[in-house]
Amino acid sequence: MRIEKDSELLDNIKSAGIILKPSSPELKETYLKIKRLFEEVNINIYLEDNSANMISLKGYSLEELCHKVDFLISVGGDGTLLSVVRKSFKFDKAVLGINLGTLGFLTDISMEQLPDFIADLKKGIYKIDNRMMVEGSVNLNKFVAFNDIVISRKSISSMIRIAGKIDGKKFNTYYGDGVIVSTPTGSTAYNLSAGGPLVYPLTEAFIVTPVAPHSLTQRPLVMPVDFEIEFKIIDNQGAVVIVDGQDIYEVEQNQSIKIKIASKKAKMIHRIQRDYFEVLNEKLRWGN
Secondary structure, eight states: OOOOTTOOOOSSOOEEEEEEOTTOGGGHHHHHHHHHHHHTTTOEEEEBHHHHHHTTOOOBOHHHHHHHOSEEEEEEOHHHHHHHHHHHGGGTOOEEEEESSSOOSSOOEETTTHHHHHHHHHHTOOEEEEEOOEEEEETTEEEEESSEEEEEESOTTSOEEEEEEETTEEEEEEEESEEEEEOSGGGGTHHHHTTOOOOOTTOOOEEEEEESOSSTTOOOEEEOTTSOEEEEEOSTTOEEEEETTTEEEEEOTTOEEEEEEOSSOEEEEEOTTOOHHHHHHHHHTTTO
């Protein structure tokens, strides 16, 4: 089995923090089972306070949790994991995703696989992927994105015009429904739906994909991360900026969105057996 060159392991694991999928009080029994499985191998489990309130238990703020534990566990789907990675990013904590639904692109460990994975975790048989993140700014707001930053029209009745620059030099003007700037991890998300390319998740690259462009000559663009990308809203209707499908910012005419690679990476814990191309084959039903 191929192991990524930049893979690393955690030292002397003693504790983990759990974040549950929001608005899912039925997860209490699942949480208690996960807690029991980890505590059987002497890994203490602590619960994030919003999750704790949801299932009537005691918890800790995310900041307290990140200072207290060796890694974080997201219980839910890819959306839950996205939120956990972004909110904990500044604390430099590795995140393990436990998937409660169908196989995810990000969360690959099921409850059925968890006992075997925990045994492997204690033996050091796992890997940590270091995934590229992007930093963005609009007006005075700064943010990080794990999957993508989408610049979209405000009104469904009209298209939007966006001027693009790379390192301060004009490279394109987009006219259509909007533009997606995706990380390689996010290439399987909205980028894929809009006709953008799949990019191996440990690659370092920006993927710029127009959404329903008015011109057939507009095509997705993959570029190195050395550049800073800037988009200026030309139309008087303004635009909205959507970060990982979770945070929304309004942008007015002549305002700009700046995007660059983040100074550090997100860390994701995976089974050593995980194979990205098998995930693609299953999720996209290649060959079927």
